[in-house]
Amino acid sequence: DAGVIQSPRHEVTEMGQEVTLRCKPISGHDYLFWYRQTMMRGLELLIYFNNNVPIDDSGMPEDRFSAKMPNASFSTLKIQPSEPRDSAVYFCASSLSGAPKGSYEQYFGPGTRLTVT
Amino acid sequence: LAKTTQPISMDSYEGQEVNITCSHNNIATNDYITWYQQFPSQGPRFIIQGYKTKVTNEVASLFIPADRKSSTLSLPRVSLSDTAVYYCLVGEEGFKTIFGAGTRLFVKA
Numbered sequence: 001d002a003g004v005i006q007s008p009r010h011e012v013t014e015m016g017q018e019v020t021l022r023c024k025p026i027s028g029h030d031y032l033f034w035y036r037q038t039m040m041r042g043l044e045l046l047i048y049f050n051n052n053v054p055i056d057d058s059g060m061p062e063d064r065f066s067a068k069m070p071n072a073s074f075s076t077l078k079i080q081p082s083e084p085r086d087s088a089v090y091f092c093a094s095s096l097s098g099a100p101k102g103s104y105e106q107y108f109g110p111g112t113r114l115t116v117t
Numbered sequence: 118l119a120k121t122t123q124p125i126s127m128d129s130y131e132g133q134e135v136n137i138t139c140s141h142n143n144i145a146t147n148d149y150i151t152w153y154q155q156f157p158s159q160g161p162r163f164i165i166q167g168y169k170t171k172v173t174n175e176v177a178s179l180f181i182p183a184d185r186k187s188s189t190l191s192l193p194r195v196s197l198s199d200t201a202v203y204y205c206l207v208g209e210e211g212f213k214t215i216f217g218a219g220t221r222l223f224v225k226a
Contacts, residue, residue: 093160108159108162109160111159
């Protein structure tokens with residue numbers, strides 16, 4: 001398997017523009033997570049899905065952020081409008097719930113480095 | 118979710134064994150303990166997970182005392198490539214994952 005795939009790897013945009021980050025989870029995984037990492041705040045869980053349904057979006061910072069998972073193999077994180085403080089590395093991760101009890105391993109993608117100027 | 122406390126940073130030399138301890142005084146009965154490793158410009162990578170006593174895999178060992186209020190990640194004979202940030206996580210199911218600041222391990226030649 002190719003692992004979790006994220007695109008683009010780097011994104012530079014101007015304040016006010018819409019940004020869409022994409023993620024393809026590992027085939028067969030039924031959980032998908034979006035994280036944001038900055039030097040100041042560390043690694044933060046934004047939202048996670050189970051079987052394409054959003055379960056907890058309490059980490060989404062503002063209404064400017066939205067996430068969708070239209071099918072089991074694709075998810076997007078959208079920021080509209082973007083602001084300089086959104087600059088961060090955004091990671092997508094997936095996991096399998098049916099693994100033996102206690103095996104809650106998450107597989108992370110390479111991340112998308114977002115810079116908003 | 119149980120809060121975790123780890124040292125901010127540690128230094129070691131190649132070939133040494135490194136032990137990183139994590140405190141989780143409020144761990145719940147159903148909570149598991151999971152450790153991740155993160156290299157610069159990469160996403161975190163699962164290292165090991167346990168519930169009690171000792172767990173060992175090809176990468177590390179995890180020691181958990183009977184009261185489960187702490188855990189120790191042991192990396193045998195570290196190399197320069199083990200320089201990374203190590204995160205300790207505690208939580209049931211692992212889905213509502215909360216990463217702390219982690220421990221920055223720096224391995225010197």
